[in-house]
Amino acid sequence: MSEDTVTVGEAARLTGVSAKMIRWYEARGLLPPAARTAAGYRHYGEAEIRTLHFVRRARDLGFDVEAIAELLALWSDRARPSAAVKAIAQTRIAELRRRIAALEGMARSLERLAADCCGDERPDCPILDDLAAGTPPPARGTKPVRRPLAG
Amino acid sequence: MSEDTVTVGEAARLTGVSAKMIRWYEARGLLPPAARTAAGYRHYGEAEIRTLHFVRRARDLGFDVEAIAELLALWSDRARPSAAVKAIAQTRIAELRRRIAALEGMARSLERLAADCCGDERPDCPILDDLAAGTPPPARGTKPVRRPLAG
């Protein structure tokens, strides 16, 4: 291994991207094929380490592999218009907001149900009643009508 | 097919759970093995349809298969303490809140970066600068210092 270069494991430690994932990113074409020693070991120089940092950070921001590939391409293109990058970021923001809204809806529904559930030894449970009826909150304080459907 | 019972496809239409997933839930043990016709076709009565509705609703609330299995068990246990159900719901709420917070953090970071990016033809892009530097916003209005690391 020549000076200034590190193995996958070391690169993983330096960047917080696991060795497994480094190999996987390479296989998926996110990263160019790594240089190899005579024995076939991958080795990485400073430029590659910086790329891995970039990938790590982008991944932490929730970009998927495809988006990261686009960002990497733009990163290495000195003439890119910043609008191209911004567009990718905004697509990602919209997606995040969509998912947040979905999860928020679930959380709020559950919180409302949990608040109505006394949570003691008794078997009465508005949570199960709601799941069984499937009626999205009919009225606060009124138990969902369990329709006698042969149960 | 006897009266009052429906095939998987029909059950799927009635409950919004795809036929594929109905079979999968059965295979995973979430649902008991369905009754079969002589020809091997699954068929479902009202009770099973109600169970599928329950599963659908629980799934919509973000419960994973394991949690749904627990909820089903509690549902069919008339003596269950409501506390048991509430505990599951609260675990789920905590998990949802955790994921929401993570996504929210990403969204906010990206929104800040996007706001700083003029998004025009010029190549200057705080978003890429941030990804490259990995420094979580040093100061608003100050470009992150790109350390000359042999790039």
Added chain:
DNA sequence: CCTTGACCTTCCCACGATGGGAAGGTCCAT
């Protein structure tokens, strides 16, 4: 009766990102 088309059955594969682990090669220090 036979065909047609819609439906059912099982089985395998894919996704995205990640980890586990096996089988085997390499490198370095003792």
Added chain:
DNA sequence: ATGGACCTTCCCATCGTGGGAAGGTCAAGG
């Protein structure tokens, strides 16, 4: 030279979902 830490590739599992192939079943219409 031996052991342990590391590397290589390859396969499998996750989780919930869908696609599709290959084959059986059923009802309706000719």
